[in-house]
Amino acid sequence: MSSSLTQFPHPxxxxxxxxxxxxxxxxxxxxxxxxxxxxxxxxxxxxxxxWRLEAFDIVKDFSFVNFRTIFTNVAYRTVILRTxxxxxxxTVIDIxxxxxLGYWIGRYGGRYRALLTLLVILPLWSSYLVRVFAWxxxxxxxxxxxxxxxxxxxxxxxxxxxxxxxxxxxxTFVHVWLPFMILPVITAFERLPxxxxxxxxxxxxxxxxTFRRVVLPLVTPGILAGSINVFSLTMGDFITPSLVGSANGxxxxxxxxxxxxxxxxWPLGAAFALVVMLIVFAGLAMVLRQGALDSL
Amino acid sequence: MWHRLLSTVLIGCxxxxxxxxxxxxxxxxxxxxxxxxxxxxDSSFAKKFEQDTGCKxxxxxxxxxxxxxxxxxxxxxxxxxLISASGDITERLYKAGLVQPIETSKLKNYDAxxxxxxxxxxxxxxxxxxxxxxxxxxNVLVYDTKAVQPAxxxxxxxxxxxxxxxxxxxxxxMTIADVALWLGKADPYDLTEADLAEVKQTLLALRPNIxxxxxxxxxxxxxxxxxxxxxxxAWPLTYTQLSEAGFPIGSVSxxxxxxxxxxxxxxxxxxxxxxxxxxxIDYVLSSEGQKGVMDVTGYSGATTLGAAAVGAERAHExxxxxxxxxxxxxxxxxxxxxxxxxxxxxxxxx
Numbered sequence: 001m002s003s004s005l006t007q008f009p010h011p012x013x014x015x016x017x018x019x020x021x022x023x024x025x026x027x028x029x030x031x032x033x034x035x036x037x038x039x040x041x042x043x044x045x046x047x048x049x050x051w052r053l054e055a056f057d058i059v060k061d062f063s064f065v066n067f068r069t070i071f072t073n074v075a076y077r078t079v080i081l082r083t084x085x086x087x088x089x090x091t092v093i094d095i096x097x098x099x100x101l102g103y104w105i106g107r108y109g110g111r112y113r114a115l116l117t118l119l120v121i122l123p124l125w126s127s128y129l130v131r132v133f134a135w136x137x138x139x140x141x142x143x144x145x146x147x148x149x150x151x152x153x154x155x156x157x158x159x160x161x162x163x164x165x166x167x168x169x170x171x172t173f174v175h176v177w178l179p180f181m182i183l184p185v186i187t188a189f190e191r192l193p194x195x196x197x198x199x200x201x202x203x204x205x206x207x208x209x210t211f212r213r214v215v216l217p218l219v220t221p222g223i224l225a226g227s228i229n230v231f232s233l234t235m236g237d238f239i240t241p242s243l244v245g246s247a248n249g250x251x252x253x254x255x256x257x258x259x260x261x262x263x264x265x266w267p268l269g270a271a272f273a274l275v276v277m278l279i280v281f282a283g284l285a286m287v288l289r290q291g292a293l294d295s296l
Numbered sequence: 297m298w299h300r301l302l303s304t305v306l307i308g309c310x311x312x313x314x315x316x317x318x319x320x321x322x323x324x325x326x327x328x329x330x331x332x333x334x335x336x337x338d339s340s341f342a343k344k345f346e347q348d349t350g351c352k353x354x355x356x357x358x359x360x361x362x363x364x365x366x367x368x369x370x371x372x373x374x375x376x377x378l379i380s381a382s383g384d385i386t387e388r389l390y391k392a393g394l395v396q397p398i399e400t401s402k403l404k405n406y407d408a409x410x411x412x413x414x415x416x417x418x419x420x421x422x423x424x425x426x427x428x429x430x431x432x433x434x435n436v437l438v439y440d441t442k443a444v445q446p447a448x449x450x451x452x453x454x455x456x457x458x459x460x461x462x463x464x465x466x467x468x469x470m471t472i473a474d475v476a477l478w479l480g481k482a483d484p485y486d487l488t489e490a491d492l493a494e495v496k497q498t499l500l501a502l503r504p505n506i507x508x509x510x511x512x513x514x515x516x517x518x519x520x521x522x523x524x525x526x527x528x529x530a531w532p533l534t535y536t537q538l539s540e541a542g543f544p545i546g547s548v549s550x551x552x553x554x555x556x557x558x559x560x561x562x563x564x565x566x567x568x569x570x571x572x573x574x575x576x577i578d579y580v581l582s583s584e585g586q587k588g589v590m591d592v593t594g595y596s597g598a599t600t601l602g603a604a605a606v607g608a609e610r611a612h613e614x615x616x617x618x619x620x621x622x623x624x625x626x627x628x629x630x631x632x633x634x635x636x637x638x639x640x641x642x643x644x645x646x
Contacts, residue, residue: 053635056365056388075643142523158523160461164508247506250645262359262468263638264366
């Protein structure tokens with residue numbers, strides 16, 4: 001081998017461009033970043049998920065016992081289904097709110113468009129926790145809503161139905177993630193060519209048909225991009241359900257945080273985290289095939 | 297498209313904000329690090345220690361014994377010098393080799409510890425002390441005295457329809473032991489599967505009454521103050537906090553139906569500041585330290601110095617003169633089938 005190596009420097013190689021050091025150097029920081037903060041933790045997470053807890057000790061033997069627990073236990077299955085339903089529900093409601101808003105800002109915002117967009121994202125400038133707490137104050141037993149309803153005489157005494165249930169969880173999620181849906185939808189509407197709508201009208205299509213056959217297909221990538229934002233943010237969240245959620249309505253995020261905290265079963269928690277990731281990746285894959293990220 | 301850039305930046309900011317709250321506690325210079333139950337390193341008395349020794353006390357609060365154990369162990373025992381371990385994890389800490397034996401001769405105030413607490417079976421292993429008992433108390437029933445009349449005398453009040461949606465329980469699997477006690481089980485820490493099924497039935501029947509499971513004493517106090525709940529299974533700390541805030545709060549300890557804890561300071565085997573840790577333990581055993589802990593938390597102290605510091609009357613209230621309550625309380629201990637307990641708890645919560 002060494003003898004064959006000595007035969008090289010091929011005459012032509014002298015004309016080859018020098019190694020693009022600059023390119024590799026610029027790639028290095030993001031690569032390091034991704035490796036240290038993304039790939040390594042995921043590998044750790046995956047290895048924990050196939051270990052198991054025995055007598056308060058993590059046994060580093062390969063087994064699928066955690067996944068079996070997750071899928072055979074009725075309570076855990078309920079939590080998975082509830083989380084999925086909540087995430088899908090929040091996404092759909094956000095779409096329904098974002099569509100008219102995005103349409104209006106994108107088409108009729110005119111010179112105020114930048115300002116209106118700014119107003120949409122303004123809530124994001126305050127802390128996420130503050131926004132969740134605000135809902136606690138609004139919906140609470142002695143909260144703003146109850147006081148207002150009592151002041152106008154609709155209620156005789158404060159009601160408990162507003163806070164600590166599925167309703168308050170979904171309402172809070174819908175509110176805190178809404179900007180992530182509206183932004184891509186506005187972008188999609190901005191890109192929508194006005195002439196297509198005129199053509200559709202010229203061809204005698206009623207407004208609803210124009211919306212269904214022309215507008216919707218063209219803004220779908222924007223909606224999907226927003227959906228994957230909202231869906232994945234909801235799937236992994238545990239703060240909202242623990243602050244405004246019901247006593248018996250925990251989501252996957254709560255189960256994971258309790259496995260890593262109060263109950264100290266990291267392997268089971270890691271397995272749960274992988275389940276959440278798989279669900280989100282499945283959603284992402286479906287949405288990607290529809291070309292969602294083209295318009296993010 | 298500036299929207300695209302904007303959304304990327306925003307998503308980035310948000311994920312960063314979500315990532316922030318996990319702040320690691322690191323020892324640097326003379327910084328004493330500890331993982332404790334809420335109130336055990338309150339600045340009202342820790343400040344004096346910091347002035348006297350020049351060591352800063354940096355504490356992390358835990359929500360359950362398991363969390364305490366996990367966090368204490370996570371950094372190889374280097375993250376925290378001290379742990380305020382309850383009786384259910386002292387043995388686990390010893391067996392995991394995470395704590396070092398205590399040289400009682402290094403503690404000036406050790407002789408003041410109640411004789412029956414010196415060499416207590418919850419922190420003495422293999423004939424050597426691995427912890428120093430400094431506080432104990434029962435889990436009590438606290439209630440809004442304006443809303444709950446007449447004053448309750450038994451845990452049964454939690455199930456009354458009048459308080460539907462008005463009660464709170466701790467979000468901690470150890471609560472199962474309390475329910476077992478209400479059901480009349482002799483040893484609430486040794487439950488068979490049949491016992492657990494019975495506990496589950498009771499908790500499921502109780503669930504409609506539960507407004508919220510609490511995780512920190514601060515959260516529980518807030519639930520009372522905002523009118524969300526009227527009754528709770530709580531630490532005496534909540535009673536102390538709320539009565540100091542002028543809230544109409546009452547507390548009952550139904551006889552024979554009490555769980556509780558006996559807490560010991562234990563020093564990590566890999567502690568960075570073992571000397572400072574000894575100084576802290578000694579300080580908490582002293583009159584000032586004991587009075588500080590008792591005033592802040594409302595728990596009972598463990599030394600004669602503490603009993604003298606709060607006065608005979610208060611010491612009697614806290615059962616520090618005859619320790620009669622201590623023997624009645626079913627103190628938290630290690631649970632053999634704890635996995636099943638956690639599972640049951642998750643089922644109740646889901």
